[in-house]
Amino acid sequence: MQTLDAIGRQRVVRAFTSEPLPDDALSTILHAGRRAGSSKNLQRWAFVTVTDRETLRRLSEVGPWCGHIAGATVAIALVTPDPRADGSPLSIMWDLGRAAQNITLAAWDLGIGSCPGTVYEQALCRSILGYPEDHHCEYILSLGYPVDPTDLTRPLQPGGRHDLASMLHEERW
Amino acid sequence: MQTLDAIGRQRVVRAFTSEPLPDDALSTILHAGRRAGSSKNLQRWAFVTVTDRETLRRLSEVGPWCGHIAGATVAIALVTPDPRADGSPLSIMWDLGRAAQNITLAAWDLGIGSCPGTVYEQALCRSILGYPEDHHCEYILSLGYPVDPTDLTRPLQPGGRHDLASMLHEERW
Numbered sequence: 001m002q003t004l005d006a007i008g009r010q011r012v013v014r015a016f017t018s019e020p021l022p023d024d025a026l027s028t029i030l031h032a033g034r035r036a037g038s039s040k041n042l043q044r045w046a047f048v049t050v051t052d053r054e055t056l057r058r059l060s061e062v063g064p065w066c067g068h069i070a071g072a073t074v075a076i077a078l079v080t081p082d083p084r085a086d087g088s089p090l091s092i093m094w095d096l097g098r099a100a101q102n103i104t105l106a107a108w109d110l111g112i113g114s115c116p117g118t119v120y121e122q123a124l125c126r127s128i129l130g131y132p133e134d135h136h137c138e139y140i141l142s143l144g145y146p147v148d149p150t151d152l153t154r155p156l157q158p159g160g161r162h163d164l165a166s167m168l169h170e171e172r173w
Numbered sequence: 174m175q176t177l178d179a180i181g182r183q184r185v186v187r188a189f190t191s192e193p194l195p196d197d198a199l200s201t202i203l204h205a206g207r208r209a210g211s212s213k214n215l216q217r218w219a220f221v222t223v224t225d226r227e228t229l230r231r232l233s234e235v236g237p238w239c240g241h242i243a244g245a246t247v248a249i250a251l252v253t254p255d256p257r258a259d260g261s262p263l264s265i266m267w268d269l270g271r272a273a274q275n276i277t278l279a280a281w282d283l284g285i286g287s288c289p290g291t292v293y294e295q296a297l298c299r300s301i302l303g304y305p306e307d308h309h310c311e312y313i314l315s316l317g318y319p320v321d322p323t324d325l326t327r328p329l330q331p332g333g334r335h336d337l338a339s340m341l342h343e344e345r346w
Contacts, residue, residue: 001175001176002174002175002176002282003174003175003176003178003179003278003279003281003282004201004205004279004282005176006176007205007208007275007278007279008204008205008208010208010210012210027337028177030337030341031181031337032177032180032181034334034335034337034340035180035181035183035334036274037183037185037277037289039289039291041333041334043334043335043340045340046340046341046342046346047340047341047342048342048343048344048345048346049341049342049343049344050344051344052344055344055345079346083263084263090256090257090266090311091266091291092266093263093264093265093266093267093270094266094267094269094270094273094311094312095270096267096270097266097267097268097269097270097271097272097273097274098270098271098273098274099270100267100270100271101209101270101271101274101275101278102180102274104210105176105180105274105278106176106177106180108176109175109176109177116210118212118264128345129342129345129346130345130346131342131346132346138263138267139267160214161207161208161214161216162207162216164200164203164204164207167207167216167218167219167220168203168219168220168222169219169220169221169222169302169304170221170222171221171222171223171224171225171228172221172228172301172302172303173219173221173252173302173303173304173305
């Protein structure tokens with residue numbers, strides 16, 4: 001898929017078929033995340049992949065809008081140093097967003113949908129995934145083939161984003 | 174360019190030719206940022222584009238590693254609500270990272286390089302760009318055609334990123 005098509009047509013997918021992802025697809029997707037640029041090239045991210053159905057079900061309870069994780073084919077929990085620690089730079093979450101966008105665009109290119117879920121129950125998420133106390137998981141990505149395959153090709157509805165003019169300032173605010 | 178090639182080959186470009194960007198290229202790049210997903214679809218970002226050479230020179234002084242902005246063809250200052258305000262969610266910077274990755278990948282697809290610069294001198298940046306007191310600019314993207322056109326095609330050096338194995342955990346940390 002052409003880059004501009006992937007960017008222009010990407011939509012969130014929350015319902016997934018039972019078809020497994022090929023191993024090389026997951027590897028391609030993870031490498032896309034790994035390739036992202038980061039502040040001072042620090043690469044402050046780790047990926048916990050989850051395919052076990054019971055673990056996915058438990059992860060779906062870490063936030064009020066995480067239900068989609070229960071039906072994901074694979075979830076990728078994005079783990080970073082604690083972004084709320086004293087003196088923690090804003091770049092941790094900015095870099096993670098850049099890596100996540102690479103991950104979801106690479107998936108989309110392969111016909112695989114994704115949806116991010118925000119973790120509200122940090123202690124529960126840590127108990128399920130086992131990452132260290134000084135680490136944090138703010139987002140979990142669900143991935144899988146869309147139940148509705150037209151998700152991949154259906155034109156986006158107008159109005160889903162603000163007009164460019166409303167967010168654009170030329171030379172000065 | 175194919176999506177996976179854009180993701181896999183993207184590198185930072187800090188030195189730009191004097192060739193202007195076509196208007197439709199800048200529009201394509203900005204729309205790519207506009208298209209990014211965001212938490213609750215809040216789209217908490219604004220883009221200030223700068224092409225005036227003297228303004229670019231002044232912006233190059235907002236941080237110790239912002240020198241590349243002086244030579245940018247276009248800079249895009251990324252403005253958000255204050256991410257350090259009380260109760261400000263981590264999603265502001267995560268969403269901005271996702272939008273920025275769309276911007277830089279769309280540019281790359283068009284043969285246009287980019288480099289992010291971190292703003293250290295917030296008051297100076299605000300005085301130059303004029304955004305409101307309750308807004309914040311943490312990053313400015315420089316864009317332009319690379320002085321060294323082989324930047325776009327030269328294979329990446331090995332070792333620029335950690336091995337995937339070092340950041341990957343399967344099922345549990």
